[in-house]
Amino acid sequence: MQLVFIYGQVAAGKLTVARELAELSGLALFHNHLVVDAVGSVFPFGSSPFVRLRESFWLSVFEEAARADTSLIFTFAPEPTVERTFPERARDVVAEAGGSTLFVALEVDPQVQEQRLLSPDRAAFGKMTSLPLFQSLRTDFASCFAQMPRPDLTIDTTRIEPRDAAVAIARRIGA
Template sequence: MNLVFLYGPPAAGKYTIGRELASLTGLALFHNHLVVDSVAAVFPFGTPAFRRLREQFWMDVFEAACAEDRSLIFTFQPEGSVAPDFADRVRQMVTKAGGTILFVYLTLSHEEQVQRVANADRGKFGKLRSVDLLQSLQADFEACERAMPPPDLTIDTGTTEPSESAHRICALMRDHGLAR
């Protein structure tokens, strides 16, 4: 099982690039908001039950993917309601199963992020759309990003089109023997 772990701040293009990468590679896209939105339908974001169930769901999917040698793409936004060691535990699980995990950090300028956050299409998955809330959470997001494992690749999505980003990730996968 191999895992492409796309992470970055709100509006960095994780879902868009993940879709492009899934199209190029045939890998399943395990998009963060599939779980977040499902659990948040019952438990308010950040509550103990929400946090426990969200992480349990993520880890159960990774465990099953490892057991069935099913590679995938995962999108993730580091933030304070997620355990700081989450990414390291995912890496340990994947490598213990004989797989490889590639961390790809998607970044963009604050100005570009502010423009994108307000986009109506972000409402489809209940994503952050408030510039004021973004501003108030910015320090938390940045601290959580710094706690992530070092990326294998960093892409500035403010200057790189989604298709080019996906192709760069495919090249990284080939360099690690994970794709043709």
């Protein structure tokens, strides 16, 4: 089992690249907003129950997937409401069940990032679409990104097509 843990800043192209990778590899795609939206329908974003349940759900899915030998792609945006140690604990849960984790960092030029942030399709999963909000949180997001585990693969999505980024990841996982 392999967990392909794709992380990056807001609007770095995580879901777009992950969808391409899922199509190329046949791996299941576990987009983080599926859980964020489900838990957020009951508890306010960032509240103690929200944070606890979101992480519990993520880790439970990783553990069960590893036990079932079901590889998957996970998208993740490092941000202040997620415990700093979450990525390492995700890796450990997968490893304890016999799997491995590939950390893939997506980077993007800030100007391109701001343009992407305004794309109407971001609203489909309740993603951030407010440029002023993003700009006020940019430093916090950058700090969280800097605390992520060292990536096994880094891709700058500024000038590369999502399909090409997915191909690079697929080659790395042997898909």
